[in-house]
Amino acid sequence: MKRKLAFLICALIFVLGCKGFRGVTFRTPSESMSPTIKPGDSVFADPVYYKHSPVKRGDIVVVLDPDGKTNSTGQREMYVKRVIAVGGDKVQVLSAKVYINDRVLDGILGSGEYEADFPVEDFGPAIVPANEYFLVGDNLANSYDSRHWKRSTVTVEGIYGKVTTVKDGKTGEIRYLPD
Numbered sequence: 001m002k003r004k005l006a007f008l009i010c011a012l013i014f015v016l017g018c019k020g021f022r023g024v025t026f027r028t029p030s031e032s033m034s035p036t037i038k039p040g041d042s043v044f045a046d047p048v049y050y051k052h053s054p055v056k057r058g059d060i061v062v063v064l065d066p067d068g069k070t071n072s073t074g075q076r077e078m079y080v081k082r083v084i085a086v087g088g089d090k091v092q093v094l095s096a097k098v099y100i101n102d103r104v105l106d107g108i109l110g111s112g113e114y115e116a117d118f119p120v121e122d123f124g125p126a127i128v129p130a131n132e133y134f135l136v137g138d139n140l141a142n143s144y145d146s147r148h149w150k151r152s153t154v155t156v157e158g159i160y161g162k163v164t165t166v167k168d169g170k171t172g173e174i175r176y177l178p179d
Helices: 002-019
Strands: 024-027 042-046 060-064 078-086 090-094 097-100 123-127 133-136 159-167 174-176
Touching: 042 060, 078 090, 078 097
Parallel strands: none
Antiparallel strands: 024 042, 042 159, 060 078, 060 159, 078 133, 090 097, 090 123, 159 174
């Protein structure tokens, strides 16, 4: 009996705690995050994640347009991007390769191969200000990101949330991204 009561109390606390929780789920329209997130995939962003955890290099986030662009309904544009540099880091793009602190970024962005037929423009070097973040799309050749924004970095306040879940637009398969 005590176990059932404890379970019911925990469930009630959970439900009441989640009642005010609002994330954003939307379908990605572009190839800017391919191959990680493809056009037609849906992503879920947790808007409270960074209230209790730091932003880390490699995180995939939903960011509010730092230049204040709005969509047809007057709401601020939102983009899905990857954090590649944090405060104090030196960022540079040379010959389609991303360098952080003079070292090639390993993984998806380190390949120098992107899903586009046009070249990746060189960028930088630039130093990321303290408590700010530099973001790019995994498909560097086809991404509107920190390299193109008037204000090239964002603060945590400009990040709507961390992408935690991706739903494949073709198969319906759900993938949870690592912390």
